[in-house]
Amino acid sequence: MSFEGETRSDLTIAYIGGGSRGWAWGLMSDLAMEPALGGTVRLYDINRDAAEQNAVIGNRLSEREDVQGKWRYETSGTLQEALSGADFVIISILPGTFWEMASDVHLPEEYGIYQAVGDTVGPGGLVRALRTIPLYVEIAEALRDYAPDAWVINYTNPMTLCTRTLYETFPGVKAIGCCHEVFGTQHLLAQMVERKLGAGPVSRHDIRVNVLGINHFTWIDSASYKGIDLLPLYREFAEEHHAEGFEGAKKGHWLNDHFASAQRVKLDLFLKFGVIAAAGDRHLAEFMPGDKYLKNPETVREWKFSLTTVEWRENNRQSLLEKGSRLAAGEEPFIVKTTGEEGIDMIKSLLGMGDLVTNVNLPNRGQMEGLPLGAVVETNAVFRRGEVRPVFAGKLPDAVHDRVARHVWNQELTLKAALAKDATLALQAFESDPLVRIPHDKAEELFRRMLKNTSDYLPGWRI
Structure with missing residues (x-):
């Protein structure tokens, strides 16, 4: 580029x-x-x-x-x-x-529902x-x-x-x-190429992928490196590392880093469905039925990722507040380094400083087959002067498509409920989520409690 x-x-x-x-x-x-x-x-x-x-x-x-x-x-x-x-x-x-975030993440735990991110x-x-x-x-x-x-x-x-x-x-x-999130999967594929093909160093930008799905439940059905089809290689890689996971040079890192994992969820999903799950394990787990990867903290530990607690986020915020004070006072130097995000490249492309192809979330205009038009999906798109054009991505295998479609319809129902301030519609979406595997009366009780805890942000609702 x-x-x-x-x-x-x-x-x-x-x-x-x-x-x-x-x-x-x-x-x-x-x-x-x-x-x-x-x-x-x-x-x-x-x-x-x-x-x-x-x-x-x-x-x-x-x-x-x-x-x-x-x-x-x-x-x-x-x-x-x-x-x-x-x-x-x-x-x-x-x-x-x-x-409110603590209510979002931790109140469901009283009902046996665990969330890695929430x-x-x-x-x-x-x-x-x-x-x-x-x-x-x-x-x-x-x-x-x-x-x-x-x-x-x-x-x-x-x-x-x-x-x-x-x-x-x-x-x-x-x-x-x-x-x-997709970038992380490209990094994983790059590491695989280095190890399996003896190439290197390999950048994530060297990995060409077709992206399709919805945010945090995104998939790759085509991946290549210099013209080499990577899916057969990834199958070998998944079979080799599925049991213990793959951590590269950071073995055990997931134990101390809330955002790290051993990729076991990602590898397991590939062996089940034949397409590459392209998000972090913490996010992917939340889209699947709650008795699989998020049954309880012990199960999460077996799959080698973490439940990110709100207490950790609060402690991290305090350290950032202290750092902000030091930066503003000139007591600590601002370390300039690339974030790996592509926002600046997108801006430059839209200004006509070169084309860019990357994964983004946009309303479905036909780039994802089988999902409702207008619903927001995640695929590749081409950025050029004054325009962003989604790339036609196709359709996921039926077993994955059905799971993605369920979440799309739930998101559409959630939007409708929020705009109408309708708790009945919101409860329907709540109970349709795969993590909510509890009796109706308990689900409604949990929903009402959570809604009450966020009521300051819901003016006009009857709660």
Whole structure:
């Protein structure tokens, strides 16, 4: 991929959720490394102090001589102020607080339902969606009114329903849902190629894949390296490592890293279905029946991945708060390094600085066979000047397609329930989720309790 052409130093990026201590710092780092782009980043956040701190950090970074991309960071007090005249909009927000997240993730455990992440599907993913959708309706309306021509890059989960809400509310929006989970599977395939074929070093960019499915339940039915079909090789690899898992040079790393795994779920799914599951094990497990990979903590441990607790997230947040204070005060240097995300490459492609093919979440316009039109799906797409065009991906094998379709219909029902503020519809979606394998009365009791715990974000609902 080559990015050749004019530079742009007059861009305006609006960052909704600009007080972030993860994605925002990553964006600053990627922008700092890109000499072809510059301009203004407007940081908007309901926590204005956090956004102002990030503005200090970003401006301090841009003053450094070793930084190639020069940007001015400023805060905005309203969505209108942030969005007006923006060329690009990035959305990365936390819908609610850790208190609501604790209810999402841990209250179902009282009913024997375990979730590794709780932000996409399962009881936690659904309730998170119910409080996120109203926020995205507001964002979509603001985009329509103040930045109708801007390109929008969404990183917030639940990815599918966030992106879907933008298009449902403002059909003319130019929004893309971006997720790096497929990249991890390309890295795994690259490691496999190095070991099985003696090649190397192999980059994930050397692995060509056809992507199809929905976010966090994404699949690869075609993979190649320099023209070599990798599926037969992956079958050998899966059979070799299925029992113990594959960890490369980081053996046992999953025991200490909530985001790591030994890939056992991924390998198991391939041996069952014959296509490559292309997300992290924590996410993949949540889309399958709860008695398989998430039966209890002991089962999770056997499959060699982790349940990410909200307590860990709270502790991590505290360490990031302390780091933010040090960065803003100049007491700690900002380490500039690539994040591996492709947001900057997408921006450059849309500006005409080279074409890009990568996986994104977009409404189905026929790129996924057998799934409803308009539902958000994840496939490859071609980015070029002023357009994003989905690549026709085909259809998954029936056994996988049926599982994906079930979640698609559940997501559509969740959206309908959220927009109508209808708890009866939401309960139907709740009970249809494969993780909710408990009697109706217990499912309804759990649902009502979770809904009550997030009621501050559900104005107008009868709970």
